[in-house]
Amino acid sequence: MNSQAEPLCEEPHSHRRDTRKPGVDEAALGRAAELFAALGDPPRLRLLALLAQGPACVSDLAEDEQEGMSTISQRLKVLRSASLVRRRRQGKHVIYALADQHVVDLVFNALAHASEAQVVGESKE
Amino acid sequence: MNSQAEPLCEEPHSHRRDTRKPGVDEAALGRAAELFAALGDPPRLRLLALLAQGPACVSDLAEDEQEGMSTISQRLKVLRSASLVRRRRQGKHVIYALADQHVVDLVFNALAHASEAQVVGESKE
């Protein structure tokens, strides 16, 4: 798995002493990663942006997105298992909404931050 | 692409009138999604958590993670193209660090939030 042999850094370089903390909580890290991963897909994030305008049922979302209900349902499933959205039944319909204010803020902040930040000398490196 | 025919919702249901705003800025949404996607992988997020403790060169990160340098370098590449980390040369070494305080906060908040939130009646549904 590790390709290079032992003698990597016998002599310490100028930066960094070995003050690394033992380990980050792996379980928490996994949950955080799952949450980010759910957000990290344009179609799913668009769905959240849509829901940030208010609750909606699957068929309405499907129409808004011009996609099949199956597709939307699958996307919502991912968002739901990351606890980003909640659902309730209303007659024949299932209404989805952002899980809480925390998620609302997260979505708005992400979009706001991504709306600035370009053009301003951020060309390539 | 869309499987069902026209007559989906001729009669409006009780919820939601068609007050949807025309469209979210697709470019911003794409950048936000790319950022989240970069964060949405445990090994990459662990790397950021490591860098949250201070800058480090690739070989040190590789040793900490017990992985090959190539692997670490590829992960850093993803983080870098999402503007999450910056790099500078120091002699033979390339030192990576979190891009700015904003990213530091993001990482800490994500881990903090993911550290709570379980066990508290959040079993499955």
Add this chain to the structure above:
DNA sequence: TCATCATTTCAATAATCGTTCAACCAATGA
């Protein structure tokens, strides 16, 4: 009960993503 509408699940396919090794590039010191 049956028929219908809204939604979910299943399974297959396609597309994307992460890891790895080998080759390559960059900086240093002899």
Add this chain to the structure above:
DNA sequence: TCATTGGTTGAACGATTATTGAAATGATGA
């Protein structure tokens, strides 16, 4: 200049993931 060390890149492979239509589930009203 060459040899060495640190880092990156490219390509191939395996593993995940998203999408889709078809079949199954749930709720409603006749």
